Amino acid sequence: MLSEKEPLLPQEKLLIVYFIAVLLFFTIFAIVFVIAFQRRKNKFLKERYEAEQRYQRELADSQIEIQEQTLKNIAWELHDNVGQLLSVANIQLNVLMNAVPEIFYDQINETKSIVQETVQEIRTLSKVLNNEVVLKNGLLASLQVELDRFKRLGYLDASLKITGDIIPINSSSEIIIFRIIQEFLSNVLKHARASKLFVHLDYKEKALDIRAIDDGVGFDTAIKTDSSGMETMSSRAALIHADFSIDSEIGKGTQLFLSYPYKTAQ
Amino acid sequence: MQDFLPQTIDSVIAGLLINFFEVLAFLIGILYYQNNKTKPTFYLVWFLGITVFSELFGWYAYFVNTGFLNFLKGTVFESNYWSANIYSIVSYLFYINYFKWYLSTKRSIEILNFVSIVFFVISLSEILFSDGFFIRFMPISNIIGTLFVFLSIAFYYLELLKSDQILQVQKSLPFYVSVGALIFHLCSTPLFLYSSYYSNSIDPGFVSLYKQVIFGSNYLLYTIYIAGFIICFRKKNPYFPKKNF
Numbered sequence: 001m002l003s004e005k006e007p008l009l010p011q012e013k014l015l016i017v018y019f020i021a022v023l024l025f026f027t028i029f030a031i032v033f034v035i036a037f038q039r040r041k042n043k044f045l046k047e048r049y050e051a052e053q054r055y056q057r058e059l060a061d062s063q064i065e066i067q068e069q070t071l072k073n074i075a076w077e078l079h080d081n082v083g084q085l086l087s088v089a090n091i092q093l094n095v096l097m098n099a100v101p102e103i104f105y106d107q108i109n110e111t112k113s114i115v116q117e118t119v120q121e122i123r124t125l126s127k128v129l130n131n132e133v134v135l136k137n138g139l140l141a142s143l144q145v146e147l148d149r150f151k152r153l154g155y156l157d158a159s160l161k162i163t164g165d166i167i168p169i170n171s172s173s174e175i176i177i178f179r180i181i182q183e184f185l186s187n188v189l190k191h192a193r194a195s196k197l198f199v200h201l202d203y204k205e206k207a208l209d210i211r212a213i214d215d216g217v218g219f220d221t222a223i224k225t226d227s228s229g230m231e232t233m234s235s236r237a238a239l240i241h242a243d244f245s246i247d248s249e250i251g252k253g254t255q256l257f258l259s260y261p262y263k264t265a266q
Numbered sequence: 267m268q269d270f271l272p273q274t275i276d277s278v279i280a281g282l283l284i285n286f287f288e289v290l291a292f293l294i295g296i297l298y299y300q301n302n303k304t305k306p307t308f309y310l311v312w313f314l315g316i317t318v319f320s321e322l323f324g325w326y327a328y329f330v331n332t333g334f335l336n337f338l339k340g341t342v343f344e345s346n347y348w349s350a351n352i353y354s355i356v357s358y359l360f361y362i363n364y365f366k367w368y369l370s371t372k373r374s375i376e377i378l379n380f381v382s383i384v385f386f387v388i389s390l391s392e393i394l395f396s397d398g399f400f401i402r403f404m405p406i407s408n409i410i411g412t413l414f415v416f417l418s419i420a421f422y423y424l425e426l427l428k429s430d431q432i433l434q435v436q437k438s439l440p441f442y443v444s445v446g447a448l449i450f451h452l453c454s455t456p457l458f459l460y461s462s463y464y465s466n467s468i469d470p471g472f473v474s475l476y477k478q479v480i481f482g483s484n485y486l487l488y489t490i491y492i493a494g495f496i497i498c499f500r501k502k503n504p505y506f507p508k509k510n511f
Contacts, residue, residue, distance in 0.1 A: 011459050011460050011463075014405045015459055018455060018459065021413055022452060025417070029416075032424065033424065
């Protein structure tokens with residue numbers, strides 16, 4: 001009551017200042033600390049979530065990889081071994097047809113058509129299996145895998161060159177491109193007797209240019225063959241609005257050229 | 267830090283007990299430094315040494331009244347406030363800069379450097395322009411020093427929060443130093459503001475409060491330091507006894 005009339009001591013003023021300052025500091029510190037804590041916690045949660053995601057992704061990846069490998073092996077086995085055996089069976093049936101009386105022809109023909117259907121089925125199946133592989137792997141990886149396999153199996157010395165900035169292509173076009181190249185490659189293996197194969201993917205500004213060159217026996221492009229390989233390739237190229245051409249001369253190898261524009265494809 | 271004139275026999279004993287704690291902390295600090303030779307620890311031990319020296323030196327004022335130094339009676343050196351004031355500037359500067367060693371943010375370090383200079387300038391000008399250098403603690407230096415020490419410790423805590431060191435915080439020496447320094451400075455500063463009232467002839471009640479708080483916070487401070495040294499000492503390299511860093 002008395003002190004209300006008297007001026008405060010300097011120490012009292014200082015004390016007030018001190019307490020206000022300390023409380024202010026404490027408040028600011030508490031707020032900053034809470035915010036920092038919050039950030040840290042959020043960061044931690046985010047990191048944990050990302051790690052979880054990464055783990056899941058890697059798990060899925062490795063599962064896919066194993067699956068692909070299995071499917072691919074099965075596809076290859078089916079296509080090469082079982083398909084080959086069935087072809088042999090077909091030849092045997094042809095031989096048999098000449099050696100037996102005519103009354104068995106119908107039955108043998110039926111058997112032959114069944115064998116042929118089986119071959120076809122197996123081919124389709126192996127391709128379906130491979131399709132999955134292409135979808136999962138992407139074009140470049142699939143191509144690399146394919147070429148590596150050729151090298152590994154000792155068929156020919158295949159190399160892949162990529163230039164330009166890699167631009168992602170939608171997966172359906174990717175599969176078609178891969179199929180075209182694959183068809184070409186399988187023809188090289190079957191017919192060209194090549195020792196070297198060079199595949200070049202050039203990512204240009206508006207289009208992806210693909211060039212595949214072998215040093216095999218080549219063929220005369222003027223002669224029409226009954227194999228549907230060429231037609232399949234060009235019709236597939238048309239499907240994705242790509243320019244497609246095959247140049248070859250006997251004795252000078254074969255060259256495939258494919259130019260895929262990014263824009264026109266959907 | 268019992269920088270005042272002991273007036274009764276029990277405060278002499280209490281003061282000596284504080285000195286004992288200080289010396290103990292210093293000696294354990296030296297032992298700790300033998301085991302863990304880092305720069306901040308080096309400075310901490312040095313600082314404890316300076317504390318011990320300053321406290322022991324402060325006892326001369328006791329002999330001004332009772333012993334051979336009574337020729338100083340009536341001069342400005344009659345009480346030991348001047349040495350305690352110098353010591354407190356060193357102490358604040360030490361605490362502000364000690365935690366810098368544990369900061370990684372460049373900006374915080376720059377802020378603390380700036381703050382140290384500001385503090386030094388303020389306390390120097392307070393010594394020069396106020397008349398209390400020989401008769402009481404410097405109030406403005408104490409307030410500003412405490413706030414800056416608080417700031418330094420706050421930076422250190424934020425740093426702790428950001429790093430994974432927080433998981434091992436009970437094993438880190440600067441954490442104990444920070445706790446001790448924070449409690450001590452926040453508790454003792456308000457009483458230092460009133461140091462000129464420390465006299466039985468003015469207010470005996472205040473004297474007893476002052477003693478309890480100052481003695482208590484001193485015991486707490488040095489107990490925390492000693493505990494920190496011992497705890498951090500024990501965890502040192504049980505598997506790699508030769509390794510230092």
